[in-house]
Amino acid sequence: AQSVTQLDSHVSVSEGTPVLLRCNYSSSYSPSLFWYVQHPNKGLQLLLKYTSAATLVKGINGFEAEFKKSETSFHLTKPSAHMSDAAEYFCVYNTNAGKSTFGDGTTLTVKP
Amino acid sequence: ETGVTQTPRHLVMGMTNKKSLKCEQHLGHNAMYWYKQSAKKPLELMFVYNFKEQTENNSVPSRFSPECPNSSHLFLHLHTLQPEDSALYLCASSQDGGQNTEAFFGQGTRLTVV
Numbered sequence: 001a002q003s004v005t006q007l008d009s010h011v012s013v014s015e016g017t018p019v020l021l022r023c024n025y026s027s028s029y030s031p032s033l034f035w036y037v038q039h040p041n042k043g044l045q046l047l048l049k050y051t052s053a054a055t056l057v058k059g060i061n062g063f064e065a066e067f068k069k070s071e072t073s074f075h076l077t078k079p080s081a082h083m084s085d086a087a088e089y090f091c092v093y094n095t096n097a098g099k100s101t102f103g104d105g106t107t108l109t110v111k112p
Numbered sequence: 113e114t115g116v117t118q119t120p121r122h123l124v125m126g127m128t129n130k131k132s133l134k135c136e137q138h139l140g141h142n143a144m145y146w147y148k149q150s151a152k153k154p155l156e157l158m159f160v161y162n163f164k165e166q167t168e169n170n171s172v173p174s175r176f177s178p179e180c181p182n183s184s185h186l187f188l189h190l191h192t193l194q195p196e197d198s199a200l201y202l203c204a205s206s207q208d209g210g211q212n213t214e215a216f217f218g219q220g221t222r223l224t225v226v
Contacts, residue, residue, distance in 0.1 A: 032211045032212050034214055036217075041219070041220075041222070042219050042220070043114065043116070043118075043202055043204075043217030043218050043219045043220050044202070044204075044215075044217040045114065045217070046214045046215075046216075049212075049214055051211075051212040090155065094211045094212070095211065096211050097211070098143075098208075098209040098210050098211050098213070099157075099168070100157065100215065102154055102155040103154070104154050105154070105155075
């Protein structure tokens with residue numbers, strides 16, 4: 001069965017320091033992977049997606065993610081955290097039938 | 113602003129009430145979704161409509177009844193709900209429900225069942 005695992009339920013960083021949010025997937029074929037962000041009391045917004053093109057994907061707000069097939073990972077990174085990055089982040093796997101599987105989410109806290 | 117609008121934003125209802133949640137998109141998308149987001153639980157897919165046809169019902173209790181009258185509108189009719197149904201209900205749409213297409217989410221309806 002296909003699945004996605006977010007390895008950290010909470011991540012806390014200081015403003016200006018790098019962000020790393022980890023996601024691993026399990027799949028028997030080439031997946032499509034997405035990262036979404038959800039600010040409090042808001043819907044989810046797409047940050048970036050991987051769909052079998054370039055393995056390093058750049059998204060909005062300075063985020064990027066690298067698809068590593070050998071490690072079955074799709075970790076989200078940002079060089080320098082901003083206070084406005086505090087939110088919940090979801091890694092999502094799409095099957096070839098278009099069904100989405102969501103990770104449990106990672107809450108990012110940014111300290112001043 | 114994602115182009116997907118949900119109303120109302122907040123709803124409090126009694127267990128014997130009947131209410132409806134509304135979702136609207138004018139993005140030209142052909143797939144629409146209802147998700148339930150409860151505290152401390154993963155996002156749960158409830159229903160999927162593709163070209164106005166229901167293609168997925170993820171074992172949702174019958175007290176939740178979806179309706180998709182056209183490709184721009186999606187409703188979730190609620191009746192005789194339970195307190196455990198209190199959650200954030202998110203609507204989303206995508207171009208065609210395919211593997212590579214991302215979803216656009218509304219801001220959700222915060223439902224409280226009393």
